[in-house]
Amino acid sequence: MGVHSGLLRLATEGDGEIVDITAGVRAVVERSGVTAGAAIVFARGSTVAVTTMEHEPGGVHDLRGLLARLIPAGDHYEHNVRNADTNAHAHLRAALIGPSVAVPVHDGDLALGTWQQIVLIDFDDRPRERQVSVQVLD
Amino acid sequence: MGVHSGLLRLATEGDGEIVDITAGVRAVVERSGVTAGAAIVFARGSTVAVTTMEHEPGGVHDLRGLLARLIPAGDHYEHNVRNADTNAHAHLRAALIGPSVAVPVHDGDLALGTWQQIVLIDFDDRPRERQVSVQVLD
Amino acid sequence: MGVHSGLLRLATEGDGEIVDITAGVRAVVERSGVTAGAAIVFARGSTVAVTTMEHEPGGVHDLRGLLARLIPAGDHYEHNVRNADTNAHAHLRAALIGPSVAVPVHDGDLALGTWQQIVLIDFDDRPRERQVSVQVLD
Numbered sequence: 001m002g003v004h005s006g007l008l009r010l011a012t013e014g015d016g017e018i019v020d021i022t023a024g025v026r027a028v029v030e031r032s033g034v035t036a037g038a039a040i041v042f043a044r045g046s047t048v049a050v051t052t053m054e055h056e057p058g059g060v061h062d063l064r065g066l067l068a069r070l071i072p073a074g075d076h077y078e079h080n081v082r083n084a085d086t087n088a089h090a091h092l093r094a095a096l097i098g099p100s101v102a103v104p105v106h107d108g109d110l111a112l113g114t115w116q117q118i119v120l121i122d123f124d125d126r127p128r129e130r131q132v133s134v135q136v137l138d
Numbered sequence: 139m140g141v142h143s144g145l146l147r148l149a150t151e152g153d154g155e156i157v158d159i160t161a162g163v164r165a166v167v168e169r170s171g172v173t174a175g176a177a178i179v180f181a182r183g184s185t186v187a188v189t190t191m192e193h194e195p196g197g198v199h200d201l202r203g204l205l206a207r208l209i210p211a212g213d214h215y216e217h218n219v220r221n222a223d224t225n226a227h228a229h230l231r232a233a234l235i236g237p238s239v240a241v242p243v244h245d246g247d248l249a250l251g252t253w254q255q256i257v258l259i260d261f262d263d264r265p266r267e268r269q270v271s272v273q274v275l276d
Numbered sequence: 277m278g279v280h281s282g283l284l285r286l287a288t289e290g291d292g293e294i295v296d297i298t299a300g301v302r303a304v305v306e307r308s309g310v311t312a313g314a315a316i317v318f319a320r321g322s323t324v325a326v327t328t329m330e331h332e333p334g335g336v337h338d339l340r341g342l343l344a345r346l347i348p349a350g351d352h353y354e355h356n357v358r359n360a361d362t363n364a365h366a367h368l369r370a371a372l373i374g375p376s377v378a379v380p381v382h383d384g385d386l387a388l389g390t391w392q393q394i395v396l397i398d399f400d401d402r403p404r405e406r407q408v409s410v411q412v413l414d
Contacts, residue, residue, distance in 0.1 A: 003312045003414050005382065036141045038178045038273045040314045040378045045331040045389035053233040054184040056215035059226070066209060066230050071342060074162050079334035088335065092342050095329040099392070100378045101179045102238045104271040106143065111271045113183035116237070133380040133387045135314045137275055137413055160285035176316045176411045191371040193323040196355035204347060204368050206402045240316045240376045242409040244281065249409045254375070266283070275413055276279050 004032030008132040010014055016064040016093075020055040020070035021132060022117045025103070028134040037110045037138030042100040043129045047090035047124040049097035054115040063121075067093045073125070090123035097121060105136065139206070142170030146270040150260035154202040154231075158193040159270060160255045163241070164248055165270040173246045175276030182236040184267045185228035185262040188234035192253040203257075205231045228261035235259060243274065280308030284408040288398035292340040292369075296331040296410060298393045301379070302386055304410040305322040311384045313414030320407045323366035323400040325373035327358075330391040343369045349401070366399035371398060381412065 008021060025041055043050045055060055055130030075089030101118060104111040110117070122128055144166030154255060181188045191197055197266055215226030239256060242249040250256070260266055283303030284297060301317055315328055319326045353364030379396060381385040388394070398404055 003314075005312055005380070036143055038141075038275060040376065040380055041389065042378065042380050044387060044392065046328065046335075046392045047387075051233050052184065052237045054229060056217070056221070058215070058220035059229050059233075061216040062226055062230055063233055064235075067359060070208065077334070079332070081332035083332070088338055091330060091335050092338055095155075095327050095335075095339055096342075096373065097234065098236060098374060098377060099230075099328045101236065102180065102240050102378050104178055104180050104273045106141070106271070111180065111182060113186075113269075116182065116184045131389075133382070134382045135312075137310040174281055174411075176279075176413060188373050190322065190375045192367060194341075194355070194359070196353070196358035197367050197371075199354040200368055201371055202371075208346065221318065235372065235379055236374060239374060240318065240378050242281070242316055242318050242411045244409070249318065249320060250406075256321045 004034060004136040006134040010130050012128050012130055013069045014122050014124040014126050014128050017122050018060045019120045020117045021120050025118050025134055029105055029110060029136055032136040034105055034136050034138040037105045037136055039103045039105055040135040041118055042133045043120055047087055047094050049094045049121045050099060050101050051097050052101060052116050052118055055119055057115040085095055087125045090125060142274040144226040144272040148268050150266050150268055152260050152262040152266050155260050156198045157258045158255045161260050163256050167243055167248060167274055172243055172265055172273060172274050172276040175243045175274055176191050176240045177243055178273040180233055180271045181258055182271060184226055185232050186268055187226045187232045187259045188237060188239050190254050191241060193255040193257055199244050228263060231261045237264055280310060280412040282410040286406050288406055290398050290400040290402050290404050293398050294336045295396045296315055296393045297396050299408055301394050305386060305412055308412040310381055310412050310414040313381045313412055315379045315381055315409040318409045319396055323363055324406055325370045325397045326375060326377050326402050327373050328377060328392050328394055331393040331395055362389055363401045366401060368375050369399040
């Protein structure tokens, strides 16, 4: 019983890239030896988010398109004006989706649905090195 | 101290049905005997989500309407084209809301607000059998 | 190993006020003595939400504006009609953002990104006294 920590490091293209991180999270769970518990998956940074989805090309295209439509990169944003910046849309999209999911662990594996993967979405407008902290609790 | 697992099974109508699952989650907490801890509530599947709200007919109507307006079922989606499918909007709505909430447990009960319930939203475009995994940690 | 509880109490202006609660959450973590684990941060109430963001004036302005644009206060809502109420938009915004985040604890501190803060957003249309429950698990 306790806490088993893992850190995933990944290089992204940014600009809304959606990366399937399920295998990385699963590897932390397996290494932990935890059979029943929960995995906290948390993306570090204010322009990156974590959620779950079926990670297939159509859905990935649609989710990127949806967020670009709801929160256009080209709108006027105070963040950009005040900070001489260009990625206000990335901050907003990340705050809306949120940085974390908590996934149960059963029988030593993530209790995901059949077509459900854990994804990181990097909304920043340039390539980034990202860190995802995984804490497996039991 | 440890992990106490519960699995809620429910049949939904799909199409954005919002189900109050608070009583089911509370039953898992009570059965666990945990007095202080946290309940991880996770919906399995990529077209279903979990959040909290005041589950009353007006708010339920409004939330269904909001998601239908922001993410219309009838738009063009690559998920539908590529997979000869019809539920791309369900995938998008689920990814936006997210699959999990983590609710503190105090004095043996969920630390919800007075008018705050835990809800499952089934966005799929047909009736489904759903599973919600509940892990109570202490 | 166990559960370490904290309760943050704060008075807000409502109307979408975004409050940086990182220092309060961090104080609970420090008081717990936990070096490795996770902090569950949960806002009690159905018109209040928790997420992470860079809490600077531009981003705060933009996020308030985004939610006011996506979910206008002045639209017709059944919640308002049925309950003779005025804050249906607050309920919807809160359900969309969600009530909780789970933040890893490493080396005795929250594993946030450099520019990432934990924020409470009070969407209600009047000042409120709010409670945020923090459970540190290890």
